[in-house]
Amino acid sequence: MAKSKEVKTNAMRILDSLGIQYETMSYECKEFSDGGETADKLGLPHNLVYKTLVCQGAPRCYYVFVIPIDAELDLKKAAKSVGEKSVEMIHVKDLQGITGYLRGGCTSIGMKKNYPTRIDSSAQALESIYVSAGKIGCQINLKPADLLKAANAEWAEITR
Numbered sequence: 001m002a003k004s005k006e007v008k009t010n011a012m013r014i015l016d017s018l019g020i021q022y023e024t025m026s027y028e029c030k031e032f033s034d035g036g037e038t039a040d041k042l043g044l045p046h047n048l049v050y051k052t053l054v055c056q057g058a059p060r061c062y063y064v065f066v067i068p069i070d071a072e073l074d075l076k077k078a079a080k081s082v083g084e085k086s087v088e089m090i091h092v093k094d095l096q097g098i099t100g101y102l103r104g105g106c107t108s109i110g111m112k113k114n115y116p117t118r119i120d121s122s123a124q125a126l127e128s129i130y131v132s133a134g135k136i137g138c139q140i141n142l143k144p145a146d147l148l149k150a151a152n153a154e155w156a157e158i159t160r
Contacts, residue, residue, distance in 0.1 A: 009133050011107045011132075011134035011140065012134070014109050020149070020150055023141045025042050025044075026137055027041045027042055029041075035069030036069055036070065039069060046070050047068060047070070048126060048129055049069045050067060050068055050120070050123065050129050050130065050131050051132075052108050052131065053073055054089070055073075055078060055089055056087065056090050057079065057082065057084035057086065058084065061084070062090070063118070064099075064108050064151070064153075065118050065119075066108050066117070067158060068120065068123075068159065071159040073089075074160045075087055075088065077157060077158045081118045081156035081157075081158055082118065098112070099111045100112040101132075104132070104136040105133075105135040107131055107133065107140070108131070108151035109131075109151050114152055117151045118156040118158055119144065119147060119148055119151070120155075120156070120158050121157050123147070123155075124155060129141070129142070129143075129144050
């Protein structure tokens with residue numbers, strides 16, 4: 001009997017190339033569901049699951065923010081963390097063109113370009129967190145410091 005091979009996402013391949021350990025969790029998902037629904041489907045505490053948001057500051061200047069699923073991005077703090085006067089969320093229809101990822105499968109690892117990325121400092125207190133693996137229906141569990149390294153990110157207080 002042939003062994004089934006796990007299909008790796010770009011994010012997983014990057015983690016492998018950096019020698020970063022991670023685990024994946026998959027779930028049935030036919031269409032986009034929010035982070036809370038994802039956590040519930042996987043039986044995960046909400047405080048361990050983080051979402052990836054993309055904002056725009058000046059024209060064509062994009063920024064990535066990784067925050068807990070139940071938190072709200074503070075746009076003023078986010079802007080300050082990347083040296084902008086203000087930032088605003090990009091339109092969902094533009095997400096794939098900018099990042100290469102679909103809504104519900106967006107991760108800070110392996111986007112089309114290396115955008116300035118900030119991870120909410122709340123993650124520093126956790127042993128591990130869950131983020132999207134780069135496709136809908138799949139999550140990666142890894143150490144917050146490893147996500148910081150893989151996403152070439154910085155810590156920042158960016159939530160309300």
